[in-house]
Amino acid sequence: MDDINERHKSKMQKIKAARDRLMANKTEEKGLIIVHTGPGKGKSSSGFGMIMRCIAHDMPCAVVQFIKGGRSTGERDFLTTHFADQCTFVVSGEGFTWETQDRERDIAAAKAGWVKAQDLIRDPNIRFVLLDEINIALRNDYLDIDEVVDFLLSEKPDMTHVALTGRNAKPELIEAADLVTEMTLVKHPFRDGIKAQAGVEF
Numbered sequence: 001m002d003d004i005n006e007r008h009k010s011k012m013q014k015i016k017a018a019r020d021r022l023m024a025n026k027t028e029e030k031g032l033i034i035v036h037t038g039p040g041k042g043k044s045s046s047g048f049g050m051i052m053r054c055i056a057h058d059m060p061c062a063v064v065q066f067i068k069g070g071r072s073t074g075e076r077d078f079l080t081t082h083f084a085d086q087c088t089f090v091v092s093g094e095g096f097t098w099e100t101q102d103r104e105r106d107i108a109a110a111k112a113g114w115v116k117a118q119d120l121i122r123d124p125n126i127r128f129v130l131l132d133e134i135n136i137a138l139r140n141d142y143l144d145i146d147e148v149v150d151f152l153l154s155e156k157p158d159m160t161h162v163a164l165t166g167r168n169a170k171p172e173l174i175e176a177a178d179l180v181t182e183m184t185l186v187k188h189p190f191r192d193g194i195k196a197q198a199g200v201e202f
Contacts, residue, residue: 031161036183037166051087
């Protein structure tokens with residue numbers, strides 16, 4: 001057993017030394033453009049996880065929720081009830097597009113949300129802005145991708161983080177982003193007839 005522990009210790013020491021060398025060069029900080037996309041579950045959940053981190057670090061933050069909005073969600077209720085002074089929460093959607101069935105109304109809601117998002121991103125007191133499901137609005141051409149990317153690259157304050165979630169992120173956004181994660185669908189209970197459930201999906 002002592003030999004096993006010694007070998008493990010030696011291996012971990014080598015890994016730590018390599019990591020320390022790697023981290024020695026990682027000294028810069030900047031506000032990131034973060035994209036969570038892909039067909040798998042967890043894009044919004046990850047974004048809201050970062051909102052929780054911001055609150056824990058006393059970093060003022062904001063959420064602008066596109067497309068969604070037709071029903072109450074746990075994250076919205078939690079943030080607006082307990083952390084309204086630390087996290088601004090804006091709902092700009094009226095529900096999924098197949099529910100509203102009104103393209104012009106969906107476009108108007110998305111554009112109103114984008115105007116509010118720009119104000120929040122420009123606000124020097126806000127450090128992190130989550131644009132939840134904006135990728136859906138961009139995919140459906142409710143918003144102009146060039147306008148959104150240009151704003152993020154030219155007007156976002158240097159130390160402000162912006163996360164954009166939703167399936168099918170456009171290539172222009174992926175190219176502009178600093179961090180891109182694609183959620184891969186392996187299994188989902190919906191395929192077995194299980195509906196969306198509180199605490200998991202909303």
